[in-house]
Amino acid sequence: MRHWRTWHRPLVLFAAAMAVMAVVSGVGLLVDDRVLAGSAIWSKPFKFAVSFVVYALALAWMLTLLTRGRRAGWWAGTVVALSSLVEMAIITLQVVRGKRSHFNVATPFDASLFSAMAVTVVILWAGTLVIAILLLRARIADRASAWAIRSGVFLALAGAGVGFVMTRPTTEQRAAGDLDTAEVIGAHAVGVPDGGPSMPLTGWSTTGGDLRIPHFVGMHALQLLPLFLMALVALAPRFARLRDPRVRLRLVLVASGAYAALTALVTWQALRGQSLIHPDGVTLVTAALVLAATAAGAYGALRPRSGAPATAVAEKELVS
Structure with missing residues (x-):
């Protein structure tokens, strides 16, 4: 760095x-x-x-x-x-x-x-x-670094974009009548009023959907995906598979896809007016599928493949 x-x-x-x-x-x-x-x-x-x-x-x-x-x-x-x-x-x-x-x-x-x-x-x-x-x-010479950074910043843009949805009048506000005389237009919560029962610290709704969740998850891909790659590099001296830059690249691609799926999942959950801590069966099944796909992707990324092992160039990269 x-x-x-x-x-x-x-x-x-x-x-x-x-x-x-x-x-x-x-x-x-x-x-x-x-x-x-x-x-x-x-x-x-x-x-x-x-x-x-x-x-x-x-x-x-x-x-x-x-x-x-x-x-x-x-x-x-x-x-x-x-x-x-x-x-x-x-x-x-x-x-x-x-x-x-x-x-x-x-x-x-x-x-x-x-x-x-x-x-x-x-x-x-x-x-x-x-x-x-x-x-x-x-x-960016290292392809894993390039993917971690670019995926992080574009997912952050998607997360930030959720903020635009919050500023639109809610269904309840439209049904209430004249928006020209309303004191509040837009909301964090979906399906329930803002300011209801919420989680400690985050303040996210426990009774309905909350668009702040995908907003938060998406925006912090900017930090978490590069940090994930840094963790892989730090672990490489202890785990031989991680010394191969191709393995790190594949793991970053899996992590980026999983993070994008997570962001989409919590966005979908919030838009349906569903609390993060009270998921329905459809949400749980979808989350299980994302988790299974991520595990399969990680296994495939770590599985030894035919061909030469990590080259001296890769070893030099780790030292630098």
């Missing part, structure tokens, strides 16, 4: 600011007993700050891998950092005011803030898309 001083500086500075914000929000959770929409009022900025730290640092590192379009990548990363900063500022402002930040159209001011957040999310998504396209064009 390249030295952190070469990472994209605006994204690193933004991550540092979000680390400070996570501490501030943590203090807020301890000293401020206000509750909003069923959750401690500082829980949203805390979760967003922590998520932004890992998201920004992952992108900051990935931008060092570009071999072409470095200038475009720098600007795309800077746009992501600035748009995320604006979004976080609005979330924090609304917490201070004791108001909801998301889906709040109760007053013209609240509606304008929510609209501004929608714009920043679109800009953030577009900036990440530019980075993803540049990574597709980058010449």
